Amino acid sequence: MDVTNVTADAETFTCNAYLVEGDRTVLVDAGAMEGVVDVIREHTDGLDAVVLTHQHGDHVAQLDAVLDAFDAPLYAYADHPRRASDLDDGEQVFIGDEAFDVVYTPGHADDHVSFVSETTLFSGDVVVHDDGAFDYGSFGRTDMAGQSRERLIESIETLLDRMGDGVEHMYAGHGEEFHGDVRDVVETALGRAEKREPKYPEE
Template identity: 65%
Template sequence: MEIHTVTEGTTEFTCNAYLLDGPDPVLVDAGTMQGVEDVIAERVDDLSAVYLTHQHRDHVGELDAVLDRFDADLYAYDDHPRRTASLEDGQEVDLCGEAYEIVYTPGHADDHVAFVGEKRVFSGDVVVYNDGAFDDGSFGRTDLPGQSRERLIESLETLLDRLSDTVEALYAGHGDVYRADPEGERESVRDVIERALERAERREPKYPDE
């Protein structure tokens, strides 16, 4: 299976939308980049489903365009007019032949989930590797209405509890993909998430100048 960041290189504010190119290709989040459906079509002939980490606009802005182009199913934790089926905490889903556990991770968004597999995690915005606020382990903002630092801290703890030691890659909603080194020369994904948790626990503003 190949994974492509189909929103890469855009100048628009968007999340990272990931195309999993394998048996029954799927998309994790849709982003806001106009024409993203054309980029997907350059890679695959069909798209079986879109899976949402959460429904903030930067993750769903072009969702309708993608669903219209491919007539794909939609899986989301929270209700959506075009949702095919709901996602539940602890549920196992198959993404291109690989099993992922749904982990409910609110705080940045009430409907936030992460997809935790044996090799990789699609973390949405609950934890990212770098995002302009922190390098080597950051977390989703919690200063806007409906967000909660305390719930996000609990979510990071839950994510660590449910994380397999075999996970080698972190595919976050923003910033770079993080890949650990099997030889141990780079930190593990667990190390990155633990650093994000430590920073969140300080309760300091993530963006102090705002």
């Protein structure tokens, strides 16, 4: 399974959008980088699906452009005018070469889901390896309208319950990808979130 961050060279704020090539070529989030369609086309002529972790603007601003270019079905937890199939907690979706469990992980966003297989985690914004607040184990912000630190903590606990010990690849919505003991990164993020301290104290 080959994973490429197709927004890695973005000069404006965007999430990490991941092109996953394998038996089923899937884009995880579309991002907000103009020109992302051209980057995807450097790697593949078609997409079997686009799956969303959630529908914040930095994850979906280029969604229509991607769907128009590749005529791919859209999978999302929440309603969307172009959704072809919903993503329900506990079901499976095939990404690349692996079956991923859909884990409902609200807190940062009401419609947030993560995808976990035997080896890999696409965590969206619920947990990230590094960001402007923390390195090695951070979590999505919860200080804006509609967000909840308590729900986020519960979601990280759920994610740990549903994640096996063999998960060694982590692709988050922001920050760098991580290869190693993913459980330890997620547990570190949980510990920080449980302190209930502001993620960005100056805000």
